[in-house]
Amino acid sequence: MRVLLVSHRFPPHSAAGTEVYTAELARRLQARGHEVHVFSSHKDTGRDDLTLERRSHAGVPVTEVINNLYHESFEQTWQHPGVDAVFREEVQRIDPEVIHFQHLMYLSVGCLEIARESGAAVLMTLHDFWLECPRMGQLVHADGELCDAVEFERCGTCLPSFSWTQSATARRAGQSLAGLRRVTGLDFSPLARKIHKKISRPPESHADVDPETRESFAAFASRRTDALRQRTVAAVQRFLAPSRFLRERFVRWGLDPESIHYTPTGLDPLGEGAVSAPASEGTFEVLFLGSFIPIKGAHVLLDAWGQVDPALRSQAHLRLHGPVFQDADYAAELERQARTVGAEVGEGLDRAGVQAALARADLLVVPSLWFENRPLVLMEAMGAGVPVVVTGLGGMAELVEEGVNGWTFPMGDAAALAAVLSERVRTGPESMAAVSAEVLGFPTWEEATDQVLEHYAACLASRGSAG
Structure with missing residues (x-):
């Protein structure tokens, strides 16, 4: 079958847990004869925003949309029309039978709806709490305290210090770097990133947030939660949860317990x-x-x-x-x-x-x-x-x-x-x-891949009977 895996980042640019899992799943599926593609994002201020880069990773074709965080509004951190447009083109080009989302950060919730409209089976693995928490899905307030429950009033004092978009100066610099690269072929973005790290200053403290800003961001967080819950539930047939803790957390968030399947990560002894x-x-x-x-x-x-x-x-x-x-x-x-x-x-x-x-x-x-x-x-x-x-x-x-x-x-x-x-x-x-x-009692990677393929088959059968 043709499978499209969607992740916010992908190796070698990023090698955290979600990215490494996605790469390993792609390799395992491809080894079993399936046609696998990956859609991801990458930040590269030396390239034009929302352009596409195509490459291969361990024999798997990868398409990355350049997202330099030139957001016009906070809403674009979760619903981005520009990302939606390029994702729609990719889905039309690949025509996948299964679209398996791993993460939507730096992408767009609209990708879920595009996937659903394509007629493909749509699944999502819940790797962290990004759907619930707009600050990188970490459930940690700017003051360092853990958020056992998301309270929108507290979000109002947390999100103003979250670097969710590029400053006007950084945007102008990035656009200049991209122009230089087009003309000269030289990439100055690594040097620019080093300079930025040296001169950047931490954002204002959560204690400095004025009431108007606090109320505005609290409203943003509330609207985000409502939009993500409604649109995710409508588009995704089946959610996979690698841990029981995370499954229980998302049941509390509002997902149907019947739609979330505990599917532990594969683990092979290293030899x-x-x-x-x-x-x-x-x-x-x-x-x-x-x-x-x-x-x-x-x-x-x-x-x-x-x-x-x-x-x-x-x-x-x-x-x-x-x-x-x-x-x-x-x-x-x-x-x-x-x-x-x-x-x-x-x-x-x-x-x-x-x-x-x-x-x-x-x-x-x-x-x-x-x-x-x-x-x-x-x-x-x-x-x-x-x-x-x-x-x-x-x-x-x-x-x-x-x-x-x-x-x-x-x-x-x-x-x-x-x-x-x-x-x-x-x-x-x-x-x-x-x-x-x-x-x-952990499954091997082969056993875990079997479980994922069983989920794919169940979702395809469900789509077929619904059609």
Whole structure:
């Protein structure tokens, strides 16, 4: 069958969990003889906005719409007529039988309706909370507090500090860069991004929001929720939820429980040669893999490491690897903390680097400060037989059987995390036998692909009977 996978970003430009999952699903479907296409977006200020780039990734054809966030209104962050127009052309060109949405950020809710009108089966995997939360789907307020429930009044004090569009100056600069590229063939956008990072300033504090702006953004958030709920429900035949926590959350949001199917991510053991083995005898290896942004909680881990007795720390080694996005100040603070407590901070790793790091690790720590769904790195650690310590929230806690394949601690509680780390270093790696994916009851990638194809078949049959 012809399948179109739709994701907000795609490798190699972005390699977070949703993007890596989409790429792997594309590869698996193609290996089974299906014709697979990917539609995604990419920000490149050196190119004209809303133009298309076509390329191939691991043999899968990829079409990317350039979205430089030149939004005229906040509504364009979720319904973008320009993106709708190019998506409609792609659907007409490919004529897919199945359109499987992974994420709509940087795209448009109108893509769902275009997919439905095309006659294709329409599915959506719920990877995070973007449908519910307009601030990147993170359910974290600008003040750093977790939003257990979305309250539009609080959205009014959060969204004004959210960089949802480019400034007039940045837009003019981007258009000039695109013009230069057309004329000279030279791409100056990487240099421009470096300059922007150095001179940019953080947005105003949520405490500085005036009443009129607060009320305006609260109204935006309310309208967004109503529009996304109504239009998503009308267009999508079947939702797939990788975690039970996320499924329950979206039932609370208003989706029909019958339409949301728990479909866990595939997990394959990394192989005998990749199973965890300490890098050096006698040294307990603790690892963090994740973006260097506050909600990933690297600072909590470093704070906790500083509270571990120095004698125990001398028997262990803490390494943190992650990419730096726009918050260079935060990354610099992490490096300062790391020097103070004798930890090592390194750059982000590619997939091979992640596997190599896990092969050397005795323990992976995921100290996130938000409701993670089913973090890819957590799944990879379990596939490598590496025990984990995670925040006791959301889909993370769902994956951990206390004392069997890992441990949990209260969100942001560095002292509690320090106690767990101290005990793990004290008892050593011998006390933590590797637990296989099979024992934990996770499907392999082949089994997970079977489940996805079953969903496709059910939706196609439903469309056929409706026609």
